[in-house]
Amino acid sequence: MEQPSRTAPKQSPWGKIFAITVMALILATLATQLRAITGFARNWGDFSDGSVEAKQLRNIPDVLDYITLHKDDISLVAFELGDESNGIYLNADTVRPLASTVELQVLLGYGALVARGELSADASVSLAEWERYWLPRTDGGSHEYSVQALESKGAVTNGNVRVADLAMMMARYNDDAAADYLMHKLGRARVDALPMQLGMPNEEPAWPLSGQIMSWQNTALSEPAAELVQRYGKLDRRSYADTAWQLSAALTNPQRAAQERERLEDEGLTLRLSDQALLTRATSPRGSARAYAELMGRVAKSEVEGAELARAALAWPLQNAEVKEQFDSVGTKPGSLPGLLTSAYYAQPKGTDKVRVLALFLDKLPTAVWLQLMQKFLHQRFELRLLNDDAFFAEVKQRLAQ
Numbered sequence: 001m002e003q004p005s006r007t008a009p010k011q012s013p014w015g016k017i018f019a020i021t022v023m024a025l026i027l028a029t030l031a032t033q034l035r036a037i038t039g040f041a042r043n044w045g046d047f048s049d050g051s052v053e054a055k056q057l058r059n060i061p062d063v064l065d066y067i068t069l070h071k072d073d074i075s076l077v078a079f080e081l082g083d084e085s086n087g088i089y090l091n092a093d094t095v096r097p098l099a100s101t102v103e104l105q106v107l108l109g110y111g112a113l114v115a116r117g118e119l120s121a122d123a124s125v126s127l128a129e130w131e132r133y134w135l136p137r138t139d140g141g142s143h144e145y146s147v148q149a150l151e152s153k154g155a156v157t158n159g160n161v162r163v164a165d166l167a168m169m170m171a172r173y174n175d176d177a178a179a180d181y182l183m184h185k186l187g188r189a190r191v192d193a194l195p196m197q198l199g200m201p202n203e204e205p206a207w208p209l210s211g212q213i214m215s216w217q218n219t220a221l222s223e224p225a226a227e228l229v230q231r232y233g234k235l236d237r238r239s240y241a242d243t244a245w246q247l248s249a250a251l252t253n254p255q256r257a258a259q260e261r262e263r264l265e266d267e268g269l270t271l272r273l274s275d276q277a278l279l280t281r282a283t284s285p286r287g288s289a290r291a292y293a294e295l296m297g298r299v300a301k302s303e304v305e306g307a308e309l310a311r312a313a314l315a316w317p318l319q320n321a322e323v324k325e326q327f328d329s330v331g332t333k334p335g336s337l338p339g340l341l342t343s344a345y346y347a348q349p350k351g352t353d354k355v356r357v358l359a360l361f362l363d364k365l366p367t368a369v370w371l372q373l374m375q376k377f378l379h380q381r382f383e384l385r386l387l388n389d390d391a392f393f394a395e396v397k398q399r400l401a402q
Contacts, residue, residue, distance in 0.1 A: 046273040050366020057372045060392075063382040066369070068399050073365075075289035076400070078358040078386055078393065081297050088397045089290070096361045097284035099335030101292065101342040102206045103170055103179045105194040107313060107333070108299070109186050110167050111306020112197075121164035121309065125181070127156070130166060133180035133210045133251055136261055137268040146175040164309075171313035171333060180208040180248055188245055198304055200291040204237060207285060210251060211244030216279045217269055218247065219259045225275035232282045240283060273367050277339030281363075284337065289359040292344040296357040299331070300346035326350050326388055334380075339365045341379055347387040356387050 056062055067074050067090075075094050079087025113119040127147070134143050146169035150156050155165055163185070166178040183191050183206060195203040215221075216228065223231070232240055251257045269276070298304045299311060314331030317323045323330060330347040341362040348355045360383055365373070373379045385392050 046367040047371075048368060049274070050368040050370075053366065054368035054372040057369065057376070057378055060378065060382050060385055063373070063378050064396060064399060067362075068402075070364075071400070073363045075359070075361040075363075076396075077289040077293040078356065078396075079293065081300065081355045081357065088393070088400060090400050092290035093288050095286045095288055096342075096363045097281050097337070097340055098204075098287050098292075098361075099280070099284060099337045099340050099342050100174045100176075100179070100209075101333050101335035101344055101359075101361075102204075102285040102287065103174075103335075104292070104295065104299075104310075104314075104333045104344060105198060106179055106182050106186070106191065106206050107167060107171060107310045108198060108304055108306040109190060109194050110163075110182050111309035112304075113186070113306075114164075114309055115305050119163065119185075121162065121167075123163045124160045125163050125166060127159050127161070130161065130177055130181050132177075132257065133184070133208065133248060134177035134261075135210055135213055136264045138213050138264060139174075139176050142173045142175050143177050146173045146178065149173070167309070168313050168316075171310075172316040174334070174336075176209045179206075180210045183208050184248070192241075198295055199298060200287075200295055203287045203291050204285040205241070207241045207244040208248035211246065211248030212283050213269075214247040214250075214260065215240075215243055215283055216276065217271060219256075219263055225271055225279060229278045229282045232279075237286075244283070273338045276337070277367070280337040280340055284340070289361050293357045293359040296331070296344050296346040296359070297355070300329075300348075300355050300357065323384075326384075328352075329355075330387070332383075336374065339363070339367070339370055341365065341370065341373060343379070343383060345383060345387060347384075349388045356393075358383055358387055 053066065057066060067076065071090060075091040075096055077087065077089055077092045110119070114121050131143070147156070150161055150165055150169070155161055163182075166175070166181055169175040170178040170182065191207075192205045195201055195205055215232070216225070221228075232243075235243075251260065271279070295304070299307045299314070302308060311329075311331055314333060315329065317330050317332060318327070326349065328348045328350055330345065332343060332345045335342040341360075343358075343360050345358045346355060347358075360379065362373070362379065386396060
């Protein structure tokens with residue numbers, strides 16, 4: 001798989017699988033802070049938070065040790081389809097923030113519209129329409145990677161791409177602008193109805209990430225992070241979703257969009273990572289690991305509308321030869337915001353007829369631990385081994401049952 005052109009730690013084979021997505025996720029919040037000495041200084045204390053534990057995270061067994069020691073802050077569900085009773089269920093029904101993993105709902109909503117003939121996958125979308133929801137220096141370059149990837153394969157014609165390309169960029173590169181475009185294309189009523197339609201009625205729907213980020217900091221907002229956390233924490237969830245949708249819709253106003261982009265291009269987000277972590281927990285859509293593992297099972301078995309198109313977008317890891325050697329099929333939708341790592345998978349190990357699903361939500365991660373996991377790709381390596389190695393699956397289950 002192609003890599004972003006940036007200095008990065010030496011990667012293991014597993015690290016290469018997720019390098020583009022993970023590096024984009026890492027830099028989504030760090031690019032702004034690390035561009036300037038002042039930003040680095042602002043986050044100096046946050047970088048040392050959890051530094052002792054971070055140094056102890058070197059390999060896959062270390063990830064299991066960390067999970068075992070921090071059970072209260074982690075949810076893990078993993079099971080083989082048809083053998084659910086022998087699965088792993090750690091805090092399976094605990095509701096946690098989801099980051100971009102919630103966009104799995106959006107992907108399936110898009111797929112359902114295409115399957116019904118209400119939207120053509122080949123419908124044309126201008127770059128200007130797509131970039132209407134792009135907030136520079138908040139996505140670690142994922143939007144730029146998306147555009148470059150489409151240009152390199154000749155998929156940008158006269159400044160237009162296909163709507164199917166946006167779905168692919170949302171799934172592979174976690175392109176926030178693509179996700180928000182698709183949400184607005186679906187419309188709020190459809191987006192809000194997705195949890196019920198997908199068989200997960202107790203889960204929260206998605207809302208635009210552009211609106212979520214703008215609720216943290218924008219040209220008309222002067223409240224400090226601590227006050228915003230309190231204010232949003234007092235709102236019922238639908239009222240906060242109203243705020244996110246309204247702020248995202250404001251970007252359709254060219255003057256307002258220009259103001260926000262000018263601010264971000266000049267200074268980026270100026271919030272400390274610790275403040276962003278608090279705001280993440282207060283403002284991200286929430287869900288349970290059981291619900292997302294079960295949803296991935298329904299996607300794998302084509303039991304939900306839009307599953308076929310969703311699988312095509314989620315299967316990007318198979319473009320890596322080493323993954324293809326070990327799995328006949330695999331699909332994933334990861335997510336990351338400060339202090340939070342989430343993921344949902346389905347996978348069929350090579351040469352078997354079994355399909356295993358997994359959802360891992362790592363919450364309340366100290367900044368140094370969060371960075372170490374992503375920079376070393378440790379949690380993805382842990383997840384893939386759990387999906388493919390029966391002996392390791394049994395070990396994890398036994399350790400977490402103690």
